[in-house]
Amino acid sequence: MSTKQRQRESGDVEDTEFATAESGFSLTYPQQCSALRKNGHVVIKEHPCKIVEMSTSKTGKHGHAKVHLVGIDIFTQKKYEDICPSTHNMSVPVVTRCDRQVVDISTDDGYMSLLDGAGELSQVRTPQGDLGKDIKEKFEKGDDLTVTLINAMGEVAVQSVKSTNNP
Template structure:
């Protein structure tokens, strides 16, 4: 008898979905140069002799803060990342990794402290024992702490 092998699969939910370029809006999300970005600037040119209005997009990477630009015909589709925001209560800090608890009491310890002013602020609040929540942004299997709330 032949040995059967089975491949593992994910939930089937896509990391991105298509959206017509003309339907995108400022402060929305879009994939620019294969990176998830927040649209900060958007302008549409008039229809030219080749028949398509062009949309000029400027976006800031959700995780690195790097600026990306792209031009796309307004009738074409662009990929939009599925972005998920989650609130966690900060519990403690160990070796540069935050211990975060969700609403169900589950604790995760896999998110590192951001290397910016936000990271310094989180470290200071934990050392003084102040209770606070952090917002974690997830897109394309990448996660980062983007803000904190008291």
């Protein structure tokens, strides 16, 4: 019996696997709380939010000014609040926007097929509420539609729609 076999059987040495990141791309990056600005983005309670209100308290007897943040989730429109010392870091989501052409809307599964500039097809969930109704109505009339997608922290959602037909 070899030394490696004995070590595995006795449990002295563990086989360890290491997972690697795909491209080193992060979903968030740190930024000092005092450097955040209204209409910017921040992660509050694990949700990517747009900052709608910000206020800073005066330095107290322990030496830290506090920043009160109010943010609206960019996907659900739900309101979140947080208080953070101005010198501490907060996570800021990497938010990207892109336009896609609507090719098809499936009424069965609630998804729509989109085409990008390179000719690649993708699917995204059809939005709920007024935006979803507006997209379906325009598509059924035969309008050429372009939707703006917002992407943050691994989530993708339709943010707006515009008709590209000439009147």
